[in-house]
Amino acid sequence: MNDEHRIINEFLELVQVDSVSGKERQIADLLIKKLLELGLKVKEDSAGQKTGGEAGNIIGRLPGTSAGPVLVLCAHMDTVEPGCGVQPVVEDGIIRSSGNTILGADDKAGIVTILEVLRLVRQNNVKHGGIEVAFTIWEEGGLLGAKNLDFNLISAKIGFVLDSNGQPGTIVTRAPSQDHIGAVIRGRAAHAGINPEDGINAIQVAAYAITQMKVGRIDSETTSNIGIISGGKAINIVPESVTIEGEARSLSTEKRLQQTRQMCNAIENAARKYGAVADVVTKTLYPDYWLSVDSLPVKIAVKAARNLGLESHLVNTGGGSDANIFNSKGIATAVLGIGMKKVHTTEEYIKKVDLVNNVRYLFEIIKIAQKITN
Secondary structure (H helix, E strand, O other): OOOHHHHHHHHHHHHOOOOEOOOOHHHHHHHHHHHHHOOOEEEEOOHHHHHOOOOOOEEEEEOOOOOOOOEEEEEEOOEOOOOOOOOOEEEOOEEEOOOOOOOOHHHHHHHHHHHHHHHHHHHOOOOOOOEEEEEEOOOOOOOHHHHOOOHHHOOOOEEEEEEEOOOOOEEEEEEOEEEEEEEEEEOEOOEOOOOHHHOEOHHHHHHHHHHOOOOEEEEOOEEEEEEEEEEOOOOOEOOOEEEEEEEEEEOOHHHHHHHHHHHHHHHHHHHHHHOOEEEEEEEEEEOOEEOOOOOHHHHHHHHHHHHHOOOOEEEEOOOOOHHHHHHHOOOEEEEEEOOOEOOOOOOOEEEHHHHHHHHHHHHHHHHHHHHHOO
């Protein structure tokens, strides 16, 4: 029923449009054009102004043809670096990066799936209660588009975000919350060769603090990381200050708070030990979510997979997505696996068959949603 040639060609078109985070204007304009051609009413919100990006979130609405539920379908427009000048290579049923950039299947595989399903809905006169589309900006690096989405433009209470690894049929039902942990440690400068004993080495303090932290895999639900450390002016100066940044994540709010406290305490204790001062600031970047097997998006997705002979897998994830924000706004939203592999690397790839199955799966979800909630 779907057009494999059209799906693949549109995917190749999209990945060659530069759209790294904050630079989504070109892809946004292209998607506005495509959505309008598909008969959707389209608006762009002010998220770009709020985040300092070139474009806002693109929200489209296809009016319903029945009394069924309104669904919102979401994928993000931005990619990570290196994401400019993508040259996709197609061979042996696989689309991959040429090796100098990421491919951008994360998340243009999700975008092309939504576009093709909209075409199929219209071509086949499929009854639905209304389909809303949210193409978000700046998902990578903090879910900034979703956080600044104008939810007044979204009426749906059920949603699907197409943005995960795993084969079509994978349903992410649980995702963590995340804390950002930042600290500036201030010691005292001194000449490293003449009077180092008069200084307090801020880098040494930071190093000691990190050795006292639990970092990496904490347990099956919790992880942490120190990702950035910067400081010092010259090798012959005892460094006066250093900045460190890290994170803590967990499927359990209590465990995330506990892990964040442990890391902050390690910094503050190290500063006291060496006579330094530490300014520690934490911020929760996004909340967790947990959908039960009886929630509507999960029931719909499982039924759709069964109808197509796809294996449905309910999984947890250690990463956040726009679904974290949608769920926090009262929109029960599941994330669907779309077959992308080795994302965020120059070895990223996706199988052509998965691009086609993504469309089959989402199209079936649209049809099942009409039946399962009536």
